[in-house]
Amino acid sequence: MSVGILLVTHPGIGLAIRAVAERTLGRLPLTVELFEVAFDSDPTIALPLASSSLRRADTGDGVLILTDAYGASPSNLAHRLGQLGTSVQRVSGLNLPMLLRTLNYAELPLDELARIAACGGRNGIVADDA
Numbered sequence: 001m002s003v004g005i006l007l008v009t010h011p012g013i014g015l016a017i018r019a020v021a022e023r024t025l026g027r028l029p030l031t032v033e034l035f036e037v038a039f040d041s042d043p044t045i046a047l048p049l050a051s052s053s054l055r056r057a058d059t060g061d062g063v064l065i066l067t068d069a070y071g072a073s074p075s076n077l078a079h080r081l082g083q084l085g086t087s088v089q090r091v092s093g094l095n096l097p098m099l100l101r102t103l104n105y106a107e108l109p110l111d112e113l114a115r116i117a118a119c120g121g122r123n124g125i126v127a128d129d130a
Helices: 014-027 042-056 073-081 097-104 108-124
Strands: 004-009 030-035 063-067 090-093
Touching: 004 014, 004 042, 004 073, 014 030, 014 097, 030 042, 030 073, 042 063, 042 073, 063 073, 063 097, 063 108, 073 090, 090 097, 090 108, 097 108
Parallel strands: 004 030, 004 063, 063 090
Antiparallel strands: none
C-alpha cells in the first residue's frame, strides 16, 4: 500500500499540473486523483462528489490532499473531507514542483509526505534577476 494524492483545485489547475507530471515522469508512482471545484459550486453538493474522489485516492495509507489556494473554496472543501474519517493531510499552494517532489518520495508515510510537499512547493519558488 501507499499514500494516495488528491488534487482539489479550481477548474483547470489540477488537470494541467497532473498532465505535466505524467508527461515528465511517465507512469506516476502514486495514485493521483483530481477533484476540480467549479466557481459556482454548492458545497453541499460538492462534498459527496469530492468524497468519491477521496475514496478512489485512498489506497490504504491515507491521502495527501493538495489544494491550490489556502482559504479558497477548494481548500475549504478539502478541510471538510478531512473530517470524514479517512486519514488525510492537507497542503495548500499547489504548484508543479510540489507535486513532482511528492511523487519522487512515494515511499514515505503520509505525515512525512506532507512535509515534503510543502518543502517542494516552497523550494520551487525562486526569484532572480532574469
